[in-house]
Amino acid sequence: MFLSRRGFLRAVAATAVAVPVLGAAAGHAMAADAYDTLRLKWRDLMLGTGFDAAAEPYKTKLSALGTTAATLRSTMNATSGSLWPDLDYADPDPNTDTASYGYSAALGTSYSRLRTLAEAYSQPGTGLTGNAALLTEILAGLDHLHTERYNNTQARYGNWYNWQIGIPQALLDICAFLYDSLGTTRIADYAAAIDHFVPDSAVATYSGTSTGANRVDLCRVIALRGVIAKTPAKIATARDALSPVFPYVTTGDGLYADGSFVQHTVVPYAGSYGSVMLGGLSLLFALLKGSTWEVTDSGRQVIFDSVEKAYAPFLFNGLAMDSVSGRAISREGQSDHSRGHAIIACIALLAQGASAAESARWQSMVKGWIARDYYVPILTDPALGVAAAARLAAVQNGTATAAAEPVGHRLFPGMDRAVHRRAAWAANVSMASGRITYYENGNGENVRGWHTGSGMLYWWGKDFANGQYSDAFWPTVDPYRLPGTTASKKVLADGAGGTWGAALPDVKWVGGASDGTYASVGQYLKGLSSTLVAKKSWFFLDDAIVCLGAGIRGRDATGVESVVENRNLGEAGVHAFTVDGTAQSTALGWNATLTGAKWAQIAGHAGYVFPGGATVKALRTARTGAWSDINSGGTTTPLTRRYLTLWFDHGTDPTDATYHYVLMPGATTTATAARAADTTWVTALANTDNQQGVAVPSLGFTGVNFWFAGTVGTLTTNAPAAVMIRESGGTATICVSDPMRQSATIDVTWNRPVSAVTSKDSTVQTVSTGTSLTLRITPGTLGATHKAVVALA
Numbered sequence: 001m002f003l004s005r006r007g008f009l010r011a012v013a014a015t016a017v018a019v020p021v022l023g024a025a026a027g028h029a030m031a032a033d034a035y036d037t038l039r040l041k042w043r044d045l046m047l048g049t050g051f052d053a054a055a056e057p058y059k060t061k062l063s064a065l066g067t068t069a070a071t072l073r074s075t076m077n078a079t080s081g082s083l084w085p086d087l088d089y090a091d092p093d094p095n096t097d098t099a100s101y102g103y104s105a106a107l108g109t110s111y112s113r114l115r116t117l118a119e120a121y122s123q124p125g126t127g128l129t130g131n132a133a134l135l136t137e138i139l140a141g142l143d144h145l146h147t148e149r150y151n152n153t154q155a156r157y158g159n160w161y162n163w164q165i166g167i168p169q170a171l172l173d174i175c176a177f178l179y180d181s182l183g184t185t186r187i188a189d190y191a192a193a194i195d196h197f198v199p200d201s202a203v204a205t206y207s208g209t210s211t212g213a214n215r216v217d218l219c220r221v222i223a224l225r226g227v228i229a230k231t232p233a234k235i236a237t238a239r240d241a242l243s244p245v246f247p248y249v250t251t252g253d254g255l256y257a258d259g260s261f262v263q264h265t266v267v268p269y270a271g272s273y274g275s276v277m278l279g280g281l282s283l284l285f286a287l288l289k290g291s292t293w294e295v296t297d298s299g300r301q302v303i304f305d306s307v308e309k310a311y312a313p314f315l316f317n318g319l320a321m322d323s324v325s326g327r328a329i330s331r332e333g334q335s336d337h338s339r340g341h342a343i344i345a346c347i348a349l350l351a352q353g354a355s356a357a358e359s360a361r362w363q364s365m366v367k368g369w370i371a372r373d374y375y376v377p378i379l380t381d382p383a384l385g386v387a388a389a390a391r392l393a394a395v396q397n398g399t400a401t402a403a404a405e406p407v408g409h410r411l412f413p414g415m416d417r418a419v420h421r422r423a424a425w426a427a428n429v430s431m432a433s434g435r436i437t438y439y440e441n442g443n444g445e446n447v448r449g450w451h452t453g454s455g456m457l458y459w460w461g462k463d464f465a466n467g468q469y470s471d472a473f474w475p476t477v478d479p480y481r482l483p484g485t486t487a488s489k490k491v492l493a494d495g496a497g498g499t500w501g502a503a504l505p506d507v508k509w510v511g512g513a514s515d516g517t518y519a520s521v522g523q524y525l526k527g528l529s530s531t532l533v534a535k536k537s538w539f540f541l542d543d544a545i546v547c548l549g550a551g552i553r554g555r556d557a558t559g560v561e562s563v564v565e566n567r568n569l570g571e572a573g574v575h576a577f578t579v580d581g582t583a584q585s586t587a588l589g590w591n592a593t594l595t596g597a598k599w600a601q602i603a604g605h606a607g608y609v610f611p612g613g614a615t616v617k618a619l620r621t622a623r624t625g626a627w628s629d630i631n632s633g634g635t636t637t638p639l640t641r642r643y644l645t646l647w648f649d650h651g652t653d654p655t656d657a658t659y660h661y662v663l664m665p666g667a668t669t670t671a672t673a674a675r676a677a678d679t680t681w682v683t684a685l686a687n688t689d690n691q692q693g694v695a696v697p698s699l700g701f702t703g704v705n706f707w708f709a710g711t712v713g714t715l716t717t718n719a720p721a722a723v724m725i726r727e728s729g730g731t732a733t734i735c736v737s738d739p740m741r742q743s744a745t746i747d748v749t750w751n752r753p754v755s756a757v758t759s760k761d762s763t764v765q766t767v768s769t770g771t772s773l774t775l776r777i778t779p780g781t782l783g784a785t786h787k788a789v790v791a792l793a
Contacts (some may be wrong), residue, residue: 034291035230042224043176044285045120045349048336048387050394055382057389058586064382065119072113073134074680078144085109089149094157101443104158106202107149111170111343114141122177123386135181142174152196159443160209163197165217172224177506179228188322191229198222199236212263213255213273214387215245223293235293237528243283245277246299250414250782255302258784259309261324261684266501267565268430270314271325271336275343278303278311282350282536289353304354307347310508313419315340315412316426316460318373320467320784323417323430327439329447332529332627332634335470337376338383344369345388348395364403366395371402375466405462409540413511414785415740416453420540425665427545429538430678431485431523433510437501437530438709444632447494448479450528455536455713457484457545459665465605473568475625475634476641483566486549487528489559496529503509503528509707511739513722514540518530520703520724522692522739531555534562544609544675545663546696551689552650552657562652562659564616567605569642576670577620577644578601584618586640589618602644607672608663611682658687685713699726714751721746721777730792731758736777737785746777753793755757760788 005448007761031037032541047315060624076083081090087110091103117138120126128134156163171190175182180188198634203210209429210218216718219238226234248257252265263273281303288294320340323327328339328587348366349363351359362709370378370392379389379396400448405426410419416431432438432453441450460466475527480487497503512521519540532554537545547564554560569575580599594600596613610616622642627634662682664672676679685693685704691712693704702725709719717723719742724735736748747767754773757766770793 001705002330005101013175015128015500020111023637030330030433033230034241035227038291038440039179040063042227043122045283045286046176046699047122047172048385048390053123053392059125060380060381060388061386062123062125062534062668063127063421065123066128069117069120069126069128069134072117072499073128073137075114076137076141076703078141080148082106083114088468088749090210091157094155096157096160098443100158103121104162105155106143106168106741108162108170108573111147111150111167111174111719114138114145114383114642115170115173115307117141118174118177128293135178138289138315138592139181139186140180142186146176146186146193150193150197151189152192154196161214164202164209165221167216168198168221168225170192171754172221174229175228176224180340187229191225191231191462194221194225198225200237200386203252206244212245213277213280213415214263215231216284216793218276220280220284223287230579232292233320235288236490238284239293239295241445242281243297243299243678245281246297247303252500255306255310255527256412258409258412258414258782259306259313260412260417261306261310262415263326263438264438264500266435266504267440268324268412268436269325269326271322271339271343272328273326274310274321274324275339275346276610278306278350279346280341282346285353286349292674304350307350307358311343311347312365312594313412315343315369315426316405317462317466318344318378319460319466319470321419321428321458323428323452327379327441327449328626329452329474329629330446330634331403334633335376337373337470339383340369340373341376341381341384341388343773344378345392348391348643360400362646363395363398363400366392367398367400368402370396372405373466374672376469376590389418392433408438408516409514410516411514411519411785412511412519413737414509416523416539418512418514418519418540419547420519424462425456425459425538427665428458429458429521430506431510432525433507434504436504436510438503438505441502442499446630447632448630449497449689450479450492451482451485451487453483454485454487454525454527455523456482457663459606459663461605461666464546464666466566467570470638471570475627475630475642476623476639477566477568478623478645481561481563481566481645482548486525486532486534486536486552486562487545488527488746489561490527490530490554490556493528498552500783508740509720511722511737512705513703513724513735513737513785514736515724515726515733515787518699518701518703518724518726520693520705520722520735522705522707522722524707527554532560535689535692535705535707537705539694539696539701541696541699541701543664543667546694547659547661547663548684548687548692548694549648549659550656550687550692552659553653555652555653559652560654560657562647562648562650564608564646564661564663565606566601566643566645567602569644572639573642575605575644577601577618579618581669581673586620588620590623591617593617600646601669601672605609605666607664607669607675608646608666609672609676610674611679611684612659613664614659617647617649619643621645660687677693699733701725714750716749719744721748723748725750727792732790732792734775734783734788734790735751736764736775737783738777738779738781741780741783743779744781748777749774754790755793756791758791761786764788
């Protein structure tokens with residue numbers, strides 16, 4: 001098994017958070033010049049300072065590091081084409097096609113292992129601290145790899161990432177750890193090799209593989225190469241090359257004004273590439289602060305703003321939502337919690353260079369996440385390095401007050417995502433459009449993520465089910481039955497649709513409208529590699545999400561399903577399942593067609609209401625899979641988890657099938673039954689291929705997704721639009737968006753007496769008030785929500 005394209009980077013990235021104060025175990029010489037000062041600062045950023053190696057959690061982490069290093073040391077055996085027997089980097093046909101990726105990855109992993117050995121040598125409490133024999137072996141390993149492959153006479157093969165980012169980052173960390181033992185010849189040779197593979201031209205233009213997170217990674221390499229070899233022009237080049245990362249983008253890679261983060265042009269990636277970008281920037285800001293090369297570009301404020309706009313919205317109780325982690329969800333040894341912890345550690349470091357107000361807010365947020373992550377306690381997370389743990393422990397023990405999870409709704413039209421938060425739960429929906437891919441696979445990773453963009457609805461409880469997608473979910477779940485999705489049962493090949501997010505549905509209407517508390521969200525769905533089409537809507541409310549589906553049809557001579565739920569019950573879960581007051585069997589293999597069901601409830605999870613009754617199917621089963629099934633770098637160890645699945649079976653080649661259900665996270669049987677009995681709580685205003693909408697009078701809520709112009713209830717539009725109205729007392733807030741992103745104006749008429757428009761966005765024009773209200777929305781706003789507040793007559 002070899003680490004993925006970002007595998008070895010992420011394996012060490014979690015160690016990259018620490019207060020830059022001297023105190024690493026093996027010690028280091030006093031700084032002789034500005035370059036030594038930066039090198040020693042980087043060393044401390046990587047290794048950590050201010051921690052007691054004999055205290056927990058550091059004692060356990062350092063011991064584990066030593067154990068890992070001892071194993072690696074015992075198996076290291078330099079031969080032609082390898083440094084470890086399981087890492088053959090001698091490509092018999094070296095080129096840049098995917099057949100060569102494994103060989104370049106093996107070379108990268110070899111450097112990563114040497115970095116682990118160097119860290120074990122440099123850290124206290126590893127059992128190998130300052131071990132002279134180990135140092136000799138590390139130097140011999142470096143010499144071997146340099147002589148055979150990573151030098152300035154060689155041509156790269158396989159994946160560019162290994163040569164330009166993974167290998168040089170690991171090598172430069174080693175140089176920072178062992179600088180005094182390397183000697184001038186090695187330093188010069190390594191600098192020449194890095195210059196060969198990562199010339200300044202790698203950051204000369206903001207394009208190709210030099211954008212977003214990749215750009216920051218390249219700048220990190222060039223900056224550290226300048227520090228280690230004492231070349232000021234390199235440091236300046238790296239600093240200046242960061243500037244193109246800062247501005248907001250409207251297409252392609254980077255941060256969007258709405259908080260979206262995209263990498264690989266069409267993939268939402270805040271939880272993976274975005275994390276790497278934030279981590280790299282937080283490190284470089286900290287490294288260069290106070291030096292001649294400090295990053296002073298005012299554009300860096302966009303990065304500070306992204307903490308609360310782009311990252312925090314996708315963090316819940318310490319985990320990072322999988323919908324923005326791309327193919328990383330298929331990586332064994334990672335989870336939504338470990339990815340979340342890495343981002344939180346980055347935020348803690350970035351706070352050092354932020355304003356006092358920002359730093360105070362972020363420390364409160366960090367302290368809250370640390371306090372709430374019961375599923376994988378952050379400080380003891382094995383994936384979190386010593387430096388990160390030390391930095392986070394300082395926040396935990398500091399004076400900041402732990403912040404609670406926020407309540408509200410956030411739409412991210414730049415990447416077709418929505419996040420809804422209530423006091424007791426949070427939810428997240430992932431969609432796809434002509435702008436955002438169904439899913440990304442590449443390097444043999446995430447080969448069965450086909451339907452993750454087909455309206456997958458994730459949710460977590462405040463103090464339950466935080467391991468829902470962490471506990472071997474991805475290798476064991478039925479990939480055709482992801483919760484919330486509508487999907488064809490057509491059998492798909494691994495990697496169907498192409499690599500790197502190549503497959504995009506030919507649809508525009510994906511998005512919604514929100515007042516920041518409630519939301520109306522919709523997706524025009526076209527199935528991946530199938531004829532399936534559907535209109536899907538979600539109306540996000542206080543204690544529930546109302547879900548509608550219409551116009552569901554397909555012609556693949558196979559079945560189509562809409563999945564209400566597919567709950568991971570763990571290895572031995574026997575959670576009770578109740579339907580209309582009757583407990584169902586807890587035996588594995590139980591299945592049933594529930595005719596006329598009004599409601600159902602999974603104990604300890606949620607309630608599900610079917611207004612007017614519905615025919616749904618249910619299954620309780622155990623599924624077995626392995627990480628290797630979804631990622632070529634995963635192990636073949638079989639894993640088994642139990643699932644309770646609930647779905648609408650639309651039959652073979654349906655025509656205009658529909659569904660309607662209400663999800664109530666955390667609801668008890670009593671609460672679910674009561675909601676089902678209240679037949680006036682929600683009214684479906686429309687559920688057709690033309691429009692979908694609901695009204696919830698007790699909340700003053702009306703939401704309609706106009707797939708086409710028309711009239712639904714008291715609302716009329718002259719163009720496709722998402723409309724949400726929230727009435728409270730004598731006022732109402734009207735929210736409108738243009739998910740199609742057309743150039744024409746949108747006129748919305750509400751057939752309700754309105755005396756005046758009391759406030760409105762600059763993009764909203766009042767056409768008329770009185771017996772009815774008509775608003776005109778300015779076009780060209782990238783799917784954003786436009787608001788107006790009115791006084792009711």
